[in-house]
Each structure stands twice: as structure tokens, then as C-alpha cells.
Amino acid sequence: MSITTTHAYSTTELSELAHRHLWMHFSRMGSDPHAPLPIIVAGEGCYVYDADGKRYLDGLAALFCVNAGHGRPELAEAAANQIRELDFYTTWSYAHPRAIELAERIAKLAPGDLNRVFFTSGGSEAVESALKLVRNYHLLTGSARKTKVIAREIAYHGTSLGALSATGITSLREQFEPLVPGGCHVPNTNSYRWPADRDPLWAADAIAERIEFEGPDTVAAVILEPVQNGGGCLPPQDGYFQRVREICDANNVLLISDEVICSWGRLGYYFGSERYGYQPDIITTAKGLTNANQPMGAMIASDRIAEPFMQGNRSFSHGFTFGGHPVAAAVALANIDIFEREDLCGHVREKEGEFRGMLEDLRDIPIVGDVRGAGFFQAIELVKDKTTKETFNDQESEELLRGFLSGELYRNGLICRADDRGDPVIQLSPPLIADTEQFEEISHVLRTVLTAASERMA
Numbered sequence: 001m002s003i004t005t006t007h008a009y010s011t012t013e014l015s016e017l018a019h020r021h022l023w024m025h026f027s028r029m030g031s032d033p034h035a036p037l038p039i040i041v042a043g044e045g046c047y048v049y050d051a052d053g054k055r056y057l058d059g060l061a062a063l064f065c066v067n068a069g070h071g072r073p074e075l076a077e078a079a080a081n082q083i084r085e086l087d088f089y090t091t092w093s094y095a096h097p098r099a100i101e102l103a104e105r106i107a108k109l110a111p112g113d114l115n116r117v118f119f120t121s122g123g124s125e126a127v128e129s130a131l132k133l134v135r136n137y138h139l140l141t142g143s144a145r146k147t148k149v150i151a152r153e154i155a156y157h158g159t160s161l162g163a164l165s166a167t168g169i170t171s172l173r174e175q176f177e178p179l180v181p182g183g184c185h186v187p188n189t190n191s192y193r194w195p196a197d198r199d200p201l202w203a204a205d206a207i208a209e210r211i212e213f214e215g216p217d218t219v220a221a222v223i224l225e226p227v228q229n230g231g232g233c234l235p236p237q238d239g240y241f242q243r244v245r246e247i248c249d250a251n252n253v254l255l256i257s258d259e260v261i262c263s264w265g266r267l268g269y270y271f272g273s274e275r276y277g278y279q280p281d282i283i284t285t286a287k288g289l290t291n292a293n294q295p296m297g298a299m300i301a302s303d304r305i306a307e308p309f310m311q312g313n314r315s316f317s318h319g320f321t322f323g324g325h326p327v328a329a330a331v332a333l334a335n336i337d338i339f340e341r342e343d344l345c346g347h348v349r350e351k352e353g354e355f356r357g358m359l360e361d362l363r364d365i366p367i368v369g370d371v372r373g374a375g376f377f378q379a380i381e382l383v384k385d386k387t388t389k390e391t392f393n394d395q396e397s398e399e400l401l402r403g404f405l406s407g408e409l410y411r412n413g414l415i416c417r418a419d420d421r422g423d424p425v426i427q428l429s430p431p432l433i434a435d436t437e438q439f440e441e442i443s444h445v446l447r448t449v450l451t452a453a454s455e456r457m458a
């Protein structure tokens with residue numbers, strides 16, 4: 001690819017200016033102000049390029065976002081055409097064709113009677129909207145005390161104060177407390193260290209126990225990802241979601257499926273709930289909806305949940321200026337066209353075995369403990385001792401992930417996620433157009449770098 005970039009500065013100048021002026025998200029900023037930063041200037045397909053022209057395989061799809069791959073000209077055209085036709089109008093009391101068309105298209109793809117689409121600018125806003133909707137729904141239907149939300153440990157549901165009360169990562173929560181009240185947490189489905197004789201539906205039953213403990217008349221909703229990201233791609237046990245659905249129904253508790261990552265083909269289906277055969281009351285989505293070419297998210301609610309808001313002079317008193325932005329909606333429509341034309345969901349279903357097999361082959365490396373996930377959303381858990389499954393302590397984990405792996409993987413041309421919000425994991429979620437060539441490239445870099453990491457930690 002010949003890279004055309006539009007920046008006026010040298011790579012060093014860009015890096016120094018970033019240190020001076022750009023407040024990067026979730027980034028340590030106290031480091032050496034002259035340390036070079038990874039500056040990405042261009043993307044095409046499964047690859048991105050840095051300011052020096054070096055190519056990287058984007059094994060993270062730009063944070064689980066660019067599912068159809070980088071640099072899609074159809075999306076650029078859709079955005080440009082929409083700006084010429086109608087650059088912006090709000091969905092506060094007005095509507096415009098792109099938001100209407102997109103809402104209809106999403107409703108057709110979403111499971112069951114999830115027919116009402118409330119647009120947002122991203123994932124946290126979608127989750128925030130869902131949390132407000134469930135409280136408001138129970139208020140309108142005569143259960144005003146139902147305000148609590150049950151989520152899972154180490155799950156990430158966003159950073160706004162409401163969404164953060166559902167997020168189950170202590171290090172992200174504690175510095176912003178007190179949070180919105182009502183966030184309760186239960187064990188997740190990471191079964192790697194479970195005793196062999198544990199009931200496979202133990203984690204589902206923990207939700208029933210927590211509802212009982214809190215008092216069923218105080219619990220509004222359960223929020224779960226189809227495959228939990230935090231902790232490293234944790235799939236559900238067989239029957240988990242069916243059991244959760246029963247528990248929710250028995251207690252008049254709503255089920256929110258947070259599919260900010262797990263929709264738009266990531267698990268081989270438009271929506272992750274389809275893969276596991278359950279019917280949520282609300283789905284939250286974002287990221288891959290527009291291929292992240294425009295910021296957009298959505299909360300998709302069932303007819304039953306929307307119904308109380310459609311009566312008389314009631315409304316859902318909640319919104320965002322940019323919700324349903326016409327340029328974002330036009331890009332999302334063009335993105336869904338790509339999904340249909342290229343059958344990206346079918347490609348993931350066809351190739352996930354090969355992708356997973358390549359990761360399984362790394363199990364001979366001493367620090368590779370577990371390999372898990374679904375679709376093009378897979379993780380490797382790194383352990384100190386494979387036999388005992390002993391994990392690294394905080395200092396070792398810091399040295400392994402930040403001191404070595406993150407930098408070394410990047411230097412070797414692979415962008416993926418080295419994360420220790422639970423036990424240390426490497427996460428891979430390439431664009432859905434990835435194929436054998438990219439799997440082999442990922443495998444080669446992982447084998448080189450993880451072998452070196454094993455020797456270093458031995």
C-alpha cells in the first residue's frame with residue numbers, strides 16, 4: 001500500500017506533541033515525554049501503518065471495532081453523500097430517513113421482537129440508556145423498587161457512572177466511588193480453575209441466589225455479554241443463558257445482552273445472543289455497527305419493554321444530541337450492505353475452527369495455560385505453572401505484560417491486547433475478513449514472542 005498521510009509534523013514531533021497535548025484514554029501519561037508513541041496513520045484491510053510506514057497486522061480490529069476491515073471506500077462514499085444530502089439533524093422530536101431506515105434494518109436483524117432502536121454515540125451511552133430504561137420500565141409498570149442491576153465480576157460495561165456501576169473491575173471503579181447505587185456482581189463463567197465436579201450451571205445459579213439475597217422486588221435487570229471480554233473471552237457454559245432467562249422470567253427481571261463487542265459478526269452472527277439461542281429484552285451495541293467509521297451505538301428494546309412508553313403523553317425522558325446522526329446511520333447502512341454482500345458472518349463461522357486451531361497449537365509453550373473464546377474473539381491465558389494453573393502475581397504480571405509482551409508483539413508487527421484486568425491474557429479479535437494468511441502471521445508472531453516471554457519468566 002502506498003501511504004498518503006495528511007500530518008504536517010515529523011514522527012518525533014507528533015509523538016512529542018501528543019505527550020504535551022493529547023489526553024489519551026486509559027493511558028499512563030507520566031512516562032518519559034520523549035518516549036515514542038505508537039502513531040497509526042493509515043489502514044487497509046487487516047493491516048494498519050505507523051507514521052514511519054511500518055505495517056502491523058491489526059489483530060484487535062482497532063479495539064473490536066473494524067469488523068469489515070480498514071479503509072472501505074463504500075463507507076467513505078456513504079458518509080460524503082450523506083453530508084451533501086443532509087449533514088445533520090437530531091432525533092429529538094424529529095426524524096430523518098437514514099435513522100428510520102437503519103432502525104428498521106436493525107430491527108429485522110435483531111432476534112425476536114427486539115423492534116425499537118434507540119441510537120447513541122457509543123457503547124457506554126447504549127448501556128447507560130439501557131440501565132435508565134429498565135428502571136423507568138419498572139416504575140411505569142408498578143414495580144418502582146426494582147432499581148438494582150446484576151452484572152458479572154471483571155466484566156466491562158463502559159465508563160459513564162451508571163455503566164461503571166455495572167462494570168465489575170474494581171480498579172476502574174474504586175477511584176470514582178460512590179457510583180450510581182444498585183450495581184451487584186456475581187461470578188463470571190471462567191471455568192478454567194473450577195473444581196472438576198462443579199455443576200456447569202453454577203454461575204447461572206449464582207444469579208438466582210443474588211436476586212434472592214437482594215430481594216426480587218428490588219432487582220431491575222441482569223446485564224451480561226454473550227462472551228465476556230474482561231478476563232479474556234469467557235464463553236458461557238452450555239445452557240447458561242437458557243437458565244438465566246428462566247431466572248429472569250421467574251423474578252420479573254429484565255435481561256440486557258451487552259453486545260457492544262459481540263454483535264456485527266464477531267461471534268459469527270449479527271448478534272451474539274443468536275449464537276447462544278437466547279432472547280434478551282434489550283441488546284446494547286456499538287463499535288462494529290458502523291465499522292467504527294463513525295461513532296454510533298444503539299439500545300435495541302423489545303416491543304414489550306417499549307410498550308409502556310408508547311402510551312398517552314408518556315416518553316422516555318432521555319437522549320443525546322448525536323443519537324441517530326444521519327452520517328453515522330448512512331455509514332451503518334452501507335456497512336450492513338457489506339456484511340450481506342460478503343457474508344462476513346458466514347466467513348467467521350467457516351473459519352473460526354482454523355483460527356482457534358492455530359491458537360490451540362501454541363499450547364506447547366510453557367506459559368500458555370488456557371485457550372478460549374468464540375468466533376473471531378479468542379484469548380490465551382498466561383500462567384506461571386501449567387500443571388497447577390498458578391497465575392502470575394501483580395508484579396510479575398506487570399513485568400510480563402507491560403514490561404515485555406505489549407512492546408514485543410508490537411515490535412514484531414502484531415497489534416493485539418495484553419490485558420490483566422483478570423488473570424493475564426492475550427486477546428485476539430482480527431477483522432472478520434482475516435483468513436489463513438493472517439492466521440499464520442498471528443501464529444508466527446505469537447510463537448516467537450510467547451516463547452521468549454516463557455524463557456524470560458522461567
Ligand SMILES: Cc1ncc(COP(=O)(O)O)c(C=O)c1O
Pocket residue numbers: 122123124125127156157158159225229258259260261286287
Ligand atoms: C461490553 C462493552 N460494553 C460497553 C462498552 C463501552 O463502549 P464505549 O467505549 O463505546 O463507550 C464496551 C467497550 O469496550 C464494551 O466492551
